[in-house]
Amino acid sequence: MSLNGGFPIRQILVALVVLPALYLVFNIYQAGNSLIALAMLIVICLGAFIYLSDLGYTYRYLFPGLLGFGLFVIFPIVYMVFLSFTKYSSQNLLYFERSLALLRQETFPVGDATYKYKLYLEDDGTYILYLENEKDPTKRFVSEPFELKAGEQSKGDQEPGVLRALAPGEEVKGRPLEVAQVTREKLFIPMRGRQFALPGGTLVGMEGLQKFASRERLWTLNPDGSLTNKKDGAVIRPDFRLGFFVDKNGEKVGVGFRTFTGLDNYIRIVTDPRIQGPFFKIFLWTVGYSAMSVLLTFSVGMVLAVVLEWKDLRFRNTYRTLLILPYAVPAVLSILIFKGLFNQEFGAVNQFLRGIFGAAPEWETNPWGARTMILLVNLWLGYPYMMLICTGMLQSIPSTIYEASAIDGSNPLVDFFELTLPLLLPPLVPILISSFAFNFNNFNLIYLLTAGGPKMVGGGIAGETDLLVNYTFNIAFRDSGTNYGLASAIATVLFIIVGLLAWTNLKLTGRNVKI
Amino acid sequence: MTAHQKVLARKVGAHAFLICFLILILVPFVMVISASLRQGNFAPSRLLPDKVSLDHWKFVLGIPYQEVVNPATGETRTVKPSTPPLLWFWNSIKVSVTASAGIIFLSGTAAYAFARLRFKFRSTTLSALLILQMFPMVLSLVAFYVILDFAGQYVKWLGLNTQPGLIMIYLGGISNYIWMIKGYFETIPASMEESARIDGASQFQTFIRILLPMSLPIFAVVFILSFISYMSEYPVASVVLQSSDNWTLAVGANSFLYEQEKLWGRFSALAVLSGVPITVVFLLCQRFVIGGLTSGGVKE
Numbered sequence: 001m002s003l004n005g006g007f008p009i010r011q012i013l014v015a016l017v018v019l020p021a022l023y024l025v026f027n028i029y030q031a032g033n034s035l036i037a038l039a040m041l042i043v044i045c046l047g048a049f050i051y052l053s054d055l056g057y058t059y060r061y062l063f064p065g066l067l068g069f070g071l072f073v074i075f076p077i078v079y080m081v082f083l084s085f086t087k088y089s090s091q092n093l094l095y096f097e098r099s100l101a102l103l104r105q106e107t108f109p110v111g112d113a114t115y116k117y118k119l120y121l122e123d124d125g126t127y128i129l130y131l132e133n134e135k136d137p138t139k140r141f142v143s144e145p146f147e148l149k150a151g152e153q154s155k156g157d158q159e160p161g162v163l164r165a166l167a168p169g170e171e172v173k174g175r176p177l178e179v180a181q182v183t184r185e186k187l188f189i190p191m192r193g194r195q196f197a198l199p200g201g202t203l204v205g206m207e208g209l210q211k212f213a214s215r216e217r218l219w220t221l222n223p224d225g226s227l228t229n230k231k232d233g234a235v236i237r238p239d240f241r242l243g244f245f246v247d248k249n250g251e252k253v254g255v256g257f258r259t260f261t262g263l264d265n266y267i268r269i270v271t272d273p274r275i276q277g278p279f280f281k282i283f284l285w286t287v288g289y290s291a292m293s294v295l296l297t298f299s300v301g302m303v304l305a306v307v308l309e310w311k312d313l314r315f316r317n318t319y320r321t322l323l324i325l326p327y328a329v330p331a332v333l334s335i336l337i338f339k340g341l342f343n344q345e346f347g348a349v350n351q352f353l354r355g356i357f358g359a360a361p362e363w364e365t366n367p368w369g370a371r372t373m374i375l376l377v378n379l380w381l382g383y384p385y386m387m388l389i390c391t392g393m394l395q396s397i398p399s400t401i402y403e404a405s406a407i408d409g410s411n412p413l414v415d416f417f418e419l420t421l422p423l424l425l426p427p428l429v430p431i432l433i434s435s436f437a438f439n440f441n442n443f444n445l446i447y448l449l450t451a452g453g454p455k456m457v458g459g460g461i462a463g464e465t466d467l468l469v470n471y472t473f474n475i476a477f478r479d480s481g482t483n484y485g486l487a488s489a490i491a492t493v494l495f496i497i498v499g500l501l502a503w504t505n506l507k508l509t510g511r512n513v514k515i
Numbered sequence: 516m517t518a519h520q521k522v523l524a525r526k527v528g529a530h531a532f533l534i535c536f537l538i539l540i541l542v543p544f545v546m547v548i549s550a551s552l553r554q555g556n557f558a559p560s561r562l563l564p565d566k567v568s569l570d571h572w573k574f575v576l577g578i579p580y581q582e583v584v585n586p587a588t589g590e591t592r593t594v595k596p597s598t599p600p601l602l603w604f605w606n607s608i609k610v611s612v613t614a615s616a617g618i619i620f621l622s623g624t625a626a627y628a629f630a631r632l633r634f635k636f637r638s639t640t641l642s643a644l645l646i647l648q649m650f651p652m653v654l655s656l657v658a659f660y661v662i663l664d665f666a667g668q669y670v671k672w673l674g675l676n677t678q679p680g681l682i683m684i685y686l687g688g689i690s691n692y693i694w695m696i697k698g699y700f701e702t703i704p705a706s707m708e709e710s711a712r713i714d715g716a717s718q719f720q721t722f723i724r725i726l727l728p729m730s731l732p733i734f735a736v737v738f739i740l741s742f743i744s745y746m747s748e749y750p751v752a753s754v755v756l757q758s759s760d761n762w763t764l765a766v767g768a769n770s771f772l773y774e775q776e777k778l779w780g781r782f783s784a785l786a787v788l789s790g791v792p793i794t795v796v797f798l799l800c801q802r803f804v805i806g807g808l809t810s811g812g813v814k815e
Contacts (some may be wrong), residue, residue, distance in 0.1 A: 027669055036665070057718070058632045065689055066624030066640075071662070072687025073647055076655030083657070201584060209661040304536075307529055312522075319533050321798060328797035331747040332765040333786045336772060338545050338611070342780050348546055348560040380540065401739040412525075441651040444749050448769060469651050476657065485655055491654040508644055 006043060013050045020042060043067070064097065084265055084488035092243035092256035092485075099257035100238075103245065107195065107205060108213035108231055114142075115204065115212040119182055119191075120174035127187075129196060130172050131163065131204065131212055140166040143196055151186040160195035160203055183209055233388040265489035275486070278462035278471065286467045289374065293430055296379045299385025302424075306416060308387075309394050320391075329382035335448045338377045367464035370450050374465055382435075389431055393424050430509040437501045441469045441494075468494050541576055551783035556777050571784035575600045598760045603767030610678050610752075610763055611745040614685040615722070618741045619734055622692035628692065630700035631708075641697075644690035652688070654751045659684050676757040678739035684755065685745055692737045699733035713799065735803045746793060764789050787810060 012303040016429035021044050029037035050056030050063050115131040122128060126145035133139035164171070182188050188209055195203050198214070207213035219227040219236075226237035227245065236245045236253045243259040244252040269275055272344075304323060308316050326334065341348045342363045363373045397420070405415055446452060452463025452470050461474045472494065476487030518538070538629025546559035551571050553564035573580040581591040628634070629641055663684070667674015674680055708721040716724070749765040756762050762770070764785075771782040797804070 015565065024669055031668070033665075058628055058634045061624040061628035061632065061722075062634075065621040065693065068621055068686045069644065069647075069689060072655070072659070072684055072691075073650065075662070076658035077647065077650050079658040079661070082652065154516055176571075181579070207518060230634065267528075304533075307533065313526065313529055319537070321801070322537055322541065324798070325794065328794040329544075329790050330743065330764070330793055331771075332768060333747075333790050334543070336561065336768060336782065337543055339772070340550070340777075340782075341543055341546065341560075343558040343560075346558045346560055348558075351560050392757045400797075437649060441649075441653075443651060443653045444747070448749065470654060473653055473656075476654075477754075487654075488657075494654070495650045498651075499646050502649045506645060 010051065018048050036472055072107060075320045080488045080491055082488075082505060083484055084492045085260060086256045086258055086260055086485050087152040087243045087261045087264070088485040088488075094255060094257050096238070096257040096259070099245075099255050103219050103227060103254045104221065105195075106218040107203060108218050109207060109213045110216045111202075111214050113214050114207065114463065117179070117212050118172075118211075119177040119187060120172050122174045122179060127173060128174055129163070130166075130176075131160070131196075134211070138168065141198060142166050142172055146194075148187055148190050151189055160197040163196050163198050163204070165199055179210055199301050208377060247404055261485070266445070266493075267484050268486060269489060269493065274460055278456055278459040279461070279490070281456070282468055282471050283461060285371070285465070289371070290436045291465065292375055293378045293382060293439045294436050296375060297382035297386045297435070298428075298432060300383040301388075304383070304387045305352050305390035305394055306420065308391065323387060324384045326380050327388075331381060331444065332448065334381060335377065335445060336379070338373075342373050342377075364450070365454050367454055370454060370465045374445065377449060378439070378442070381445070382439075386435075389428070390424065393427060394420070397423055430505050433501060433505045437498050437505075440467070440498060440501070442467065443469045443473065446470045447473075547783045547786055550779055551787050553780060554778040556776075556778045558777070559783060560639065570594075571780040572788070574781055575784040575788055579603065590685065598762075599787060600771075600785050602707075602760065602766055603762050604785075605763035606678065606762060607746055607789075610682055610685070611742045614682045614745050615738050615741040617682065617686045618689055618692055619737055621686060622689040622696055622737065623727075623734065625689065626693045626696035626700060627726065631696045631705065631726075641694070644693060648688065648690040651747075653711075654752065659751060660754065675755060676761060678756070678761060681752055681755045681763075684751060685748070688744075692741065695737060696730070696733055699730055703729055705754050713729045732803060739797070739800050739804055765770075 021040070023151055025037050025040045025044065028040065047063055047067075048323045050059045114134045116134055117132075120128040120130060122145055124145075126148075127148050128145050129143040131141045131459035143161045143163050146161055149307055177185070177187070182191070186207070191204050195205050195215070196212075197203055202214045203216060204212045205215045207215075216230065218230060219228055220230060221327040222235075224237075226235050228235050234247055236247045238244075238257075239246045240259045241261060241264075242252070243256045243261075245254045247253055269279055307313070308320055308323075310316075342350075344350060344360075344362055344364045347363075350363070361372070362369045364370060401419055402415060405419060410418075446467050450463070450465045452474065454464050456462040456464050456466075461478065462471055463474075466474065469488070472487050474491045475483050476488065542562075543559070545562055549561050550557060550559040552567050552569070553561070554566045554568040554570065570582065574594065574596055579593050579595040582594045584590050584592050624772060629637060656728055663673070663675045663680045666675070666680065666683075671677075672679055673683060703726065706726050711721045711725055736739050747765060748763075749769065751805045752763045753766045753769070756766060759767070759770070768785055768789075771778040771785070792802070
């Protein structure tokens with residue numbers, strides 16, 4: 001199978017890809033992500049098999065494409081459907097284990113022993129902590145060398161550092177840093193999250209900026225998974241529906257965690273008035289906007305195509321080239337340009353309208369003004385595509401049928417409605433549907449032009465011109481309480497709608513039959 | 516009215532309609548050019564700039580210029596961007612060209628299998644490709660973030676805030692192109708490849724030496740369409756690329772238009788300088804693109 005005779009070029013290529021990949025898998029496995037490493041290993045073995053064995057021949061052409069598709073299209077969809085069944089938001093951000101570990105690290109001061117401290121900077125860049133009992137200066141302790149990153153909040157998940165008693169007269173090596181210096185160099189930030197254990201096992205931690213005090217862990221873990229507060233004996237247990245630890249009154253304690261909540265997010269879409277109201281309003285606007293966009297761009301594009309098909313018209317090609325221009329400019333730029341032109345106070349459109357009529361529409365603050373603007377801009381962006389498509393279709397209509405109708409004494413308008421349109425529409429249906437689906441998810445246009453504005457009254461983060469996809473994006477990324485779970489549920493609904501559209505389209509085109 | 520007069524009237528009408536329409540369509544372009552040459556940062560609103568200044572162009576090109584800080588004293592200061600905005604244009608070109616080349620490789624090989632080879636679940640896979648691609652890329656951002664964050668822990672240059680990472684994500688959008696190329700392959704009769712097989716060529720050789728050279732036009736179309744769609748891609752790039760020297764044109768252009776201070780002049784200069792080359796290339800390749808559009812690509 002190799003290109004030049006016996007030289008095993010294919011085997012060498014496979015080895016060149018597989019070996020680094022295996023090294024990567026090894027690293028990932030070592031870092032503790034064994035499941036992901038296993039999945040990668042399976043993919044690599046599969047790939048090696050496909051490219052080495054004759055049995056996998058057909059799949060040699062498919063493997064790279066399908067791998068990319070699987071990773072960047074299918075995986076995100078699966079991941080999102082999975083998230084839609086969970087509670088996952090800025091309040092419930094961590095995994096349960098992390099949330100539990102954070103609680104377990106909470107400490108409270110015990111006893112009255114306090115310590116003065118000094119940090120010693122060693123030659124190799126590590127630090128040593130030195131403690132001296134304030135009441136009894138002979139009790140001195142020193143830690144093992146440890147690393148500190150100035151200004152960086154420690155995650156608080158390290159094991160407590162070990163302290164040993166310092167013999168009388170023994171001095172600590174290294175350059176001492178006084179408390180003021182520690183504060184100035186922002187070393188206290190990582191220090192605050194650290195715990196140290198005295199020889200007896202008592203924990204000490206920073207108390208304010210000046211000193212250390214002995215502390216004890218606040219919560220003890222009970223066998224049934226609940227936690228008991230050592231100070232007041234209160235018991236809290238994890239509530240997996242809420243994604244929080246709660247006490248006996250149902251008050252939330254600690255940091256929330258991600259949890260599986262089944263259909264909760266979907267039920268919320270249908271029942272929660274804060275979501276449901278905007279959701280249906282936005283849904284209607286999305287459908288209306290998509291339908292209007294298709295209708296407008298199609299009508300204008302069709303009319304232009306028909307006019308330009310007139311053979312006796314001069315400068316046809318010049319007109320056509322100029323008319324395609326909006327399609328040739330990158331859409332991001334044109335959308336932002338229109339944002340400027342439609343600027344309510346200073347934009348060209350309103351200066352012009354004010355000059356002529358003395359009044360101008362509110363493109364930014366009035367919902368219907370904003371919607372009109374969006375449709376106009378989208379018409380500008382979209383008609384060239386429809387014009388090009390219609391031109392292609394028109395050229396496939398034999399001119400003889402027009403000649404026949406001319407003999408019957410017809411005129412162009414009658415021709416258009418009785419001959420051209422009926423002939424063109426059926427083959428155009430799939431294109432109209434995919435244009436509808438494209439507009440349905442036209443995130444860029446809305447995001448860059450109006451950012452969803454004006455705000456929907458009583459709709460929270462929903463804007464009057466938000467499409468479903470923008471609304472979902474806002475819930476996931478822009479809301480102060482980013483809610484990935486809820487956003488994923490809405491995205492799943494959205495995907496089902498658009499997927500059905502695409503499926504219908506497939507059936508209509510009969511592309512399947514041809515395969 | 517005679518028949519001749521009727522036709523003449525119709526022609527005048529058609530020209531009048533087309534010219535009016537063109538004026539409406541083209542005015543925005545003139546205004547952007549004018550805004551880019553106008554002193555100060557005003558929203559595009561005039562056909563001709565009142566006071567011509569090249570400051571915005573200089574800013575975009577990264578050439579330092581003097582700006583009057585205090586008109587009363589005539590005090591000036593030198594303005595120079597930390598990142599020349601035209602770099603964003605260059606970044607966009609790099610990302611879009613690499614991603615489009617990757618797309619051609621991935622979709623071309625896959626399309627060959629779908630068009631010429633027989634295997635299980637072939638038509639199901641084809642339909643699934645089309646339907647799954649309908650899922651908007653924006654909503655995959657959470658997953659993209661997770662993937663890149665993970666990749667960056669092991670391969671630095673493939674992580675968040677890297678252009679290769681962004682390109683990698685762009686490589687997922689192949690299914691429309693697979694359909695387009697497959698459709699084109701099917702219009703080429705397989706008989707030539709079959710006779711080459713009989714003469715002893717391998718399957719791979721018939722693909723590389725016979726089918727590919729005959730399919731160059733469709734690859735040109737796919738390249739142009741995917742190039743254009745990635746030049747305009749905003750949401751994914753804005754999340755993945757964080758530092759301004761990595762930004763693409765779309766992210767950079769939008770960064771001039773903050774809510775508080777909209778720098779229309781600078782934006783317009785960037786739009787003109789980067790929009791013109793792309794437009795010209797597109798118009799030069801027009802014929803190709805139109806041919807490809809009718810086989811069902813939608814510009815994104």
